[in-house]
Amino acid sequence: MPDAIALADAIRRGETTAEAELEAAISRCESLNPRLNAIVCKLYDEARASLANLPDGPFRGVPFLLKDLLSPLAGAPLSQGCKALRHFRPDHDSELVKRFKSAGLVIFGKTSTPEFGLVGYTEPEAFGPCRNPWNLDRSVGGSSGGSAAAVAAGIVPIAHGGDGGGSIRLPAANCGVFGLKPSRGRLPTGPDYGEVWSGAVVEHALTRSVRDSAALLDWLAAPDAGAPYLIAPPPTSFSEAARTRPRALRVGVILEHPEGRRLHPDCHAAVEATVDLLRELGHQPEPVPLPYDYALMVDSYLQMYYGEVAADLRELAGVLGRPARREDVELATWVLGKLGHRRRAADFAAARRHWNTLARSMGRFHQQYDLLLTPTLAEPPTRIGELQPTAKEKLGLEWLSRLGLVALLDHPIHQQAIRNFARMPFTQIANLTGQPAMSIPLYWSADGLPIGSHFIAPNGDEVTLFQLAGQLESVAPWAGNWPPVHA
Structure with a gap:
């Protein structure tokens, strides 16, 4: 095509x-x-x-x-x-x-x-x-x-x-x-x-x-x-x-999981292959420590997330012309909305202020480096259903929700959110800071699954991303790689 x-x-x-x-x-x-x-x-x-x-x-x-x-x-x-x-x-x-x-x-x-x-x-x-x-x-x-x-x-x-x-x-x-x-x-x-x-x-x-x-x-x-x-x-x-063609770019490279846990070997290999390609093209990739506070980023993002789900349920009520009910939405959405209602305005405002802290951290990083390179995800595509709550977890959530005991859900749901976050820990920072970012398909695993390489640029600098993406596409084209299910 x-x-x-x-x-x-x-x-x-x-x-x-x-x-x-x-x-x-x-x-x-x-x-x-x-x-x-x-x-x-x-x-x-x-x-x-x-x-x-x-x-x-x-x-x-x-x-x-x-x-x-x-x-x-x-x-x-x-x-x-x-x-x-x-x-x-x-x-x-x-x-x-x-x-x-x-x-x-x-x-x-x-x-x-x-x-x-x-x-x-x-x-x-x-x-x-x-x-x-x-x-x-x-x-x-x-x-x-x-x-x-x-x-x-x-x-x-x-x-x-x-x-x-x-x-x-x-x-x-x-x-x-x-x-x-x-x-x-x-x-x-x-x-x-x-x-x-x-x-x-x-x-x-x-x-x-x-x-x-x-x-x-x-x-x-x-x-x-x-x-x-x-x-x-x-x-x-x-x-x-x-x-x-871009100028020679200085690229900071993250090859470790932000939590210090194991990064999947395929994701590690994808970034290493991208680093080799960057060097061949005359760029200057080098390992760097994570340039922002990961725990602060996760907490800031999740505080916003809970509040936005609660707002989604209010907006749903406006469309339906009545208060939203449990049966209107999925269980996880309902529970997250209830948790959002429990959060205080001061918590939401404090989290939003932390976005500025994170943006300043990335701004300082980009005084030295043109781009940040990470894996797009910490693991290859998961199996269908793997990230869903288990049947036992759903049953527990349903009963606690129906009994109005949402306070008991706060800690376990937050911990589950953090665990899911750890599977995809590299992309959210650009949403909080407002920076442009891209995923490029440059690597396929031994079992035929695509693994993305992720680049973040300074705010407003899509031009550098497109220059590099065009260059990488010309030397390592991916458009001819078709999946087993295709036209």
Whole structure:
């Protein structure tokens, strides 16, 4: 399959048509989705109707999938992975969706996400687990798991994603595609939101090629009315950056787990292979200690997380027109929301202040180093269900919740959150500091699973990330690596 830019060029030259490409994408979806469960809402007729008035944007006629979270598409369901919202249909487009449309992208479906995008695996009770095309028993990660699976399997070359703790980068790593989280404020969040998760969340896309990601960001990146942040425009286009060889970069490298525990050998090997490649290209990678307080980062993130889940339940009540009930959401969501209600405003405010401490730590690091390199995850893709609470744990949580004994859950749930955090400890720092970061698929394990390499740049410096990504793609191309389940 060509990437999105090549496909748009072929349509523009008359070598194919938008109609033909949409029908081909629908055919791929019908063939592959029963095995992957990546697409949870089909919008075939709406997509066909949209072809009559396609804008002449850079991606005119390219089939596209929208993540079923945050960004509403007028008239289409917006379940956010929640069974209580399966029939909720917003009456307007988000600003980001308007820009996707103006780029000429043809939205023909919506992709699976965990409930409210809360976890790093895509197994919502409302739709069932999304499966990894590299191994159907393995997780795609989350929360943009459906989009990553669809791109990896070749249903589409590009799909929407959002990232509040690694939710673009984690599934990109698990599925062997490219995923970039832009800087805070780079993309619009209106008209419904300003800061999403206190500014931790940024939306963009998952792609097979670097140039697709860069060209889409060129089109999308501009403030909208009432934007809470105004970020400086890049010194050059992102597309130009992806074609430009970077200067020799000084790269700090983390090869140890932040908690001092064992890093999976495959993840260690992936970073070592990336370090070797960087040296061959004339860059200067060197081991560094973790440049921020990991325990402070985890605590700050989780305090925000609990509060945001509680806010999600309040927002759900507004949509339903009544208070949210236990049966409306998954057990874990309900319990986390209850814990969020128990947190004090002072705790939330103190945690939010710690984001500034972490940002200053990373700022000092970048006075010496252009980039930070880590594994994207601390282990390869987990098995489906592995990160879920056990049946015994679910039973205990259910009873304590129904008896109103949530206080007894506070410590064990927090400890479980920390344990799950340890499986994916490298991505969240960029969400708290607002920095751009990317996962690049440069390594596959002996059993055929993709392992991502993760780079973080200074705030606002997507240009350096795209320069390096384009260079790495040219010498170690991954787009030809197809999973066992693909078009």
